Amino acid sequence: MNKIDILLGLQWGDEGKGKVVDALTPNYDIVARFQGGPNAGHTIEFEGKKFVLHNIPSGVLTPGCVNIIGNGVIIEPHILKGEVEGLKQAGFSLGKTLMISNRAHLILPTHRALDAANEKALGKMKIGSTLKGIGPTYTDKTARKGLRIGDIAMGDFMAKYEKLKQAHLQQIASLGFDMNGFQLDGMDFADYEKLWFEGVDYIRQFPFIDSEYYINEALDQGKKVLAEGAQGSMLDVDFGSYPFVTSSNVIAAGVCNGLGIAPNRIGKVYGIFKAYCTRVGTGPFPTELFDATGETLRQNGHEFGATTGRPRRCGWLDLPALKYAVMLSGVTDLMMMKSDVMDEFETIKVATAYRYNGQETQHLPFAACTETMEPVYAELPGWREKIEDRRQETEDGRKKMIPERLEEYIEFIENYVGVPIKFVSYGPDRTQNIIR
Ligand code: GDP
Ligand code: IMO
Ligand code: MG
Numbered sequence: 163m164n165k166i167d168i169l170l171g172l173q174w175g176d177e178g179k180g181k182v183v184d185a186l187t188p189n190y191d192i193v194a195r196f197q198g199g200p201n202a203g204h205t206i207e208f209e210g211k212k213f214v215l216h217n218i219p220s221g222v223l224t225p226g227c228v229n230i231i232g233n234g235v236i237i238e239p240h241i242l243k244g245e246v247e248g249l250k251q252a253g254f255s256l257g258k259t260l261m262i263s264n265r266a267h268l269i270l271p272t273h274r275a276l277d278a279a280n281e282k283a284l285g286k287m288k289i290g291s292t293l294k295g296i297g298p299t300y301t302d303k304t305a306r307k308g309l310r311i312g313d314i315a316m317g318d319f320m321a322k323y324e325k326l327k328q329a330h331l332q333q334i335a336s337l338g339f340d341m342n343g344f345q346l347d348g349m350d351f352a353d354y355e356k357l358w359f360e361g362v363d364y365i366r367q368f369p370f371i372d373s374e375y376y377i378n379e380a381l382d383q384g385k386k387v388l389a390e391g392a393q394g395s396m397l398d399v400d401f402g403s404y405p406f407v408t409s410s411n412v413i414a415a416g417v418c419n420g421l422g423i424a425p426n427r428i429g430k431v432y433g434i435f436k437a438y439c440t441r442v443g444t445g446p447f448p449t450e451l452f453d454a455t456g457e458t459l460r461q462n463g464h465e466f467g468a469t470t471g472r473p474r475r476c477g478w479l480d481l482p483a484l485k486y487a488v489m490l491s492g493v494t495d496l497m498m499m500k501s502d503v504m505d506e507f508e509t510i511k512v513a514t515a516y517r518y519n520g521q522e523t524q525h526l527p528f529a530a531c532t533e534t535m536e537p538v539y540a541e542l543p544g545w546r547e548k549i550e551d552r553r554q555e556t557e558d559g560r561k562k563m564i565p566e567r568l569e570e571y572i573e574f575i576e577n578y579v580g581v582p583i584k585f586v587s588y589g590p591d592r593t594q595n596i597i598r
Contacts, residue, residue: 234420290443406445
């Protein structure tokens with residue numbers, strides 16, 4: 163009986179999940195998304211080409227891999243259509259290798275409008291949502307009002323759509339917003355709605371399946387399955403900095419209800435983190451830097467959102483938060499990304515505790531959801547060397563690939579968190595990795 167492996171982001175998203183899923187896919191038969199929706203932006207780079215995936219799992223660029231959008235995911239058909247067409251133009255035809263769960267919920271155009279109205283109503287306290295309709299769609303799911311992929315094939319789909327749309331329009335009006343002149347992605351609402359329905363028709367070409375059976379039976383047959391997380395643990399609806407979070411469970415437990423996998427069928431849990439931290443949107447970020455160093459991280463790391471293009475907030479690595487995320491998901495293997503961004507740094511700081519109520523703590527207090535904790539830092543020397551350069555010299559076996567000071571940085575993190583870092587990424591390309 164095979165178990166499912168999971169790959170999760172451990173910070174505030176954008177850790178590099180797309181790159182690693184793509185790099186690991188040759189070892190897997192199936193890649194499945196279990197939560198989130200087009201708020202995700204997962205980047206994959208190889209042979210000078212760059213792809214950004216939102217709703218589609220990151221196994222699609224590996225021929226022969228089956229990709230599943232699981233029941234815990236929410237889908238915007240127009241966005242999904244755009245992604246599929248983009249891949250087709252680049253020479254990747256998905257055929258039947260993309261499958262969609264009947265139970266995945268649909269993001270309606272009015273969910274997106276409601277997301278925008280909610281954010282405007284919050285004013286300064288806005289979440290900084292990606293405006294893809296995530297919050298309102300998950301709200302309708304738990305309120306038992308949502309529309310699902312399987313409903314598309316049912317005779318009463320249009321009636322259900324109209325009913326939900328009307329309810330949304332009332333909610334939008336009650337927030338004091340007028341749909342007249344309302345634009346979605348630069349289009350009038352009616353034009354967008356038309357494209358949305360074209361998207362609904364378009365995605366009928368993919369098999370709508372009961373993915374819980376499909377995946378469990380595949381595991382029974384000895385197939386290898388990787389669950390691909392979206393967002394990051396600090397954006398989890400239960401354990402993140404609520405209310406500045408997304409609306410799904412992004413930790414390992416999300417795989418159980420987002421794919422229908424029993425807890426005793428979970429195998430390896432790969433936890434991925436950047437060698438520093440970033441965050442987009444509002445909410446506390448204890449190690450955030452507002453100085454030239456923060457700007458250097460942003461420029462060196464090209465820290466601009468893959469979904470919205472927003473500049474990402476940048477700061478030092480936060481070990482109490484990382485350890486918390488590792489605990490919540492039972493991470494077995496850590497993967498450290500983007501060490502190359504700090505190659506030139508003379509010294510590097512790492513938060514090892516917070517100062518709260520006059521005391522030092524390694525725990526995240528409840529107040530950390532809405533208040534910015536004061537970090538306590540350790541300072542380590544930078545490595546000031548590139549792995550890339552060592553790579554060339556290693557051909558004759560003279561040098562270890564990882565610079566000594568970088569190795570010390572890695573060991574410092576391992577000692578704090580208690581889980582080995584088995585994979586170090588030093589560039590965006592699918593080949594720029596070292597297995598430790
Ligand atoms: P995801 O949402 O977790 O898949 O991450 P994103 O794709 O939103 O953001 C990660 C960004 O970092 C992308 O532009 C990647 O191409 C890039 N990236 C991934 N790993 C590395 C790395 O090790 N070094 C550098 N410099 N860039 C990386
Ligand atoms: P990937 O999968 C980074 C953030 C938003 C906002 C909050 C809520 O690429 O790592 P939402 O649209 O979900 O209602 O937004 O969560 N957010 C992300 N930040 N990476 C993501 O996904 C994100 N998905 C949502 O910026 O602060
Ligand atoms: Mg991203």
